[in-house]
Amino acid sequence: MTDVELLRERADEVTRAPGVGPMGQLADGCVHLRDCARPLGLPDDVTLDDWRVLLEWLSMGVVGLVPKRRLQGLKLQATDQEWSWGAGPELVDPSESLAMALTGRSVALADLTGPGVADLRDRLASN
Template identity: 35%
Template sequence: MRVFDMIVDERHRAADLLEGLTAEQLRRPSLCAGWRVHDVAAHLTTYLRFGQLKIYAAIVTTGADFDRFNLRLTRRAARLPIEEIVARLRRHATSRTTIPRSGYDPVLTDVLLHDLDMRVPLNIARDTPEERLRVAFRHLTDQPSPGYAMGDRLRGLRLEATDTGWTYGSGPVVRGRAETLLLGIGGRPWAFDHLDGEGLILLRSRVLNRTRPEVLGRLMAPLRVLASPPPSARRSREAGAPELP
C-alpha cells in the first residue's frame, strides 16, 4: 500500500475512534503532556487545509519553533466540538499537505503516534499494520523532519523491536514492542515503564531533560532539510513502506 493511502486510512480510523468516545474519555489526559484526548484529536485537523506557503511563513514568524506553533493551532482547533473535528478529519482525509521537502513519511508518523497517544490511556487496543509502523520507525531513526526535534536523542544507542526484529544503531540497547519503542523515541515518558535494556536510562534522561534549542539552532534544522535533495521516492504516489533489516 502507498504511504499516502495509509495516511488517508489512518485519518478515517481516527475519526471512527473519536466518534465512539464519551465526553469523559475525551477529557482523559493523553500521552502528550498537557493535552487531553480531545486536544490530540483537534491537533490531527490543524494542517489538513494548510498550504506549504503557510508552513514556510510559520517557520519564519516563530523562529522555527514548531512546539509553539503547534500549540497555537491546536488551542484554536480544540474549541470545536468533537463532532466538527470528526467531520473535518473525514472531509479532508485526502489532504496532501506535507512538511516542505519531507514527503509523506512524517505525516504518517505523526498520525500513528497521536493515534497511540489517544488509545493507550483509553486502553483501546488495535492491530496497527506492521508496514505502517515500519514507515514511522525508519523515519524517526533515519532522518526525522524538523518538527520532531529529535536532536541527538538516539546517538550511541541500539534500538531493538522485539516483535518485528527491527534494529537501529549500536551501543547500549533499548528494546520493546515496536509501538512502545516508537512512543519512547517519540518522546512519550509513558513508554519508559514498558521498555527495557541498558540504554533505557540514557534515552529517558535525554527525553526528560530535553532543552529547547536557541533560535539559530531551530532555524538550522529546516534549512538543512531545504538544502538537501528532495526525497522523491517518499513523495511518490507509489511509494510504500521501506524495507528494514
C-alpha cells in the first residue's frame, strides 16, 4: 500500500494528540500557522472565534505548553474582541499576539502593550 493510499484509507479517522487532546491540535494549527506566516508578513486568517477558544484553553495553563506560573498575577486583554482573563498588570493586544506570547513565542512580546509585558518577558526568559 502506498503512502497516498494509506492516507486516503485513514482520512476520516479521528485521532487525538497524546497528552493535549483535540485542543492541542487546534493550538498546534493556529500557533504554528502564525509561526510561519508572521515572518513572511502574511495576515492572520485564524478566526476570532478560534482565537477565543484557544485563549480560554491556554489561560487555564496547559502542561507542556503554558505553565500556570507564566500567567500568574497577570491580566490578559484582547483588543480585537471582547475577551479578558485574570487580574493584575495587563497584557493588551490582539488575540493572535496574546496566544503567541502565552505559548512562549517571544517575538510576540514586541506587539504587546501594558504594564504586564515586562513580567511576561522575564518569565519567558527564565524558561
